[in-house]
Amino acid sequence: MRYIYLVTHPEAQHHVDGLVGGWYDSELTTRGRLQAESIADVLASRIGQQPVEVYSSDLRRASEAAERIARRFSVEVRSDARLRERSNGEADGKPQAWLDERRIPLPEYGDRLGHHDGPAGAETRLALVERLYSALDDIVSRPVETQIVVSHGSASSYLISAWIGMPMLATDRGFFPLKSGSITTLRRNDTHFSHQVVALNDIQHLQAAE
Structure with missing residues (x-):
């Protein structure tokens, strides 16, 4: 069976500072680095000695967590800019209140995927x-x-949608709210070829980093 462990990066500095994330290249906080080590502990215990590949968004808050995980398996991180969070354009790195004042709300109906904020x-x-x-x-x-x-919160949600075969145009409504530092376990069953979500938004390991 194929397993994919989908990790949302742990606490980053923009979370603490109340800034818009997106492509703003913030780094992990001290707490976030401890959380990354806890994530690495959990994954090492679950995966053991099996061959593993580690992929990451190229933004620092994700790649720093990925590097700490990859060290446990003595592998290199495969960086991919496509795994980034959604860009908020000129709002990235600005106070969240700045974006909130200017954001055009997402409509309930119509072209939600093509909507410009x-x-x-x-x-x-x-x-x-x-x-x-x-x-x-x-x-x-x-x-x-x-x-x-x-990867990142909303980006990881869409990766789950991709895994279960949701058509792209159907993702305008489906969403999986994921917490920072969570692990979601995806599995491909080789008997009937289903793509399963066997654990969603697991954050129990974060207690060890408190």
């Missing part, structure tokens, strides 16, 4: 979904049966 240069959800689906396609095409993917 307002800030110049912001990425549509459709652009985000297209690159994430492409990234996951490349990851699952690899022969290694155990893989770890370190």
Whole structure:
């Protein structure tokens, strides 16, 4: 069976400072680094000595966590910019209140994936979904049966949608709220070829980092 362990990066400095994340390249906090070590502990205990590949968004808060995980398995991190969070354009790195005042609300109906939030240069959800689906396609095409993917909150939600085969245009409504530092376990059953979500948003390991 193929296993993919989907990790949302742990606490980053922009969380603490109340800044918009997106492509703003913040780093992990001291607490976030401890959380990354706890994530590495859990994954090492679950995976053991099996061959493993580690993939990560190229933003520092994800890649730093991925590097700490990869060291446990003596492998290199495979960096992929397609695994980034959605860009908020000019709002990235600004106070969250700045974005909240300018954001154009997502409509309940209509072209939700193509909706533009307002800030110049912001990425549509459709652009985000297209690159994430492409990234996951490349990851699952690899022969290694155990893989770890370190990404971001909403990006990871769309990766789950891609894993279960949700059509891209259907992702305008589906969403999995994931906490920072969570582990979601995805499994491909080789008997009837189903793509399963066997554990969603697991954060029990974060207690060890408190």
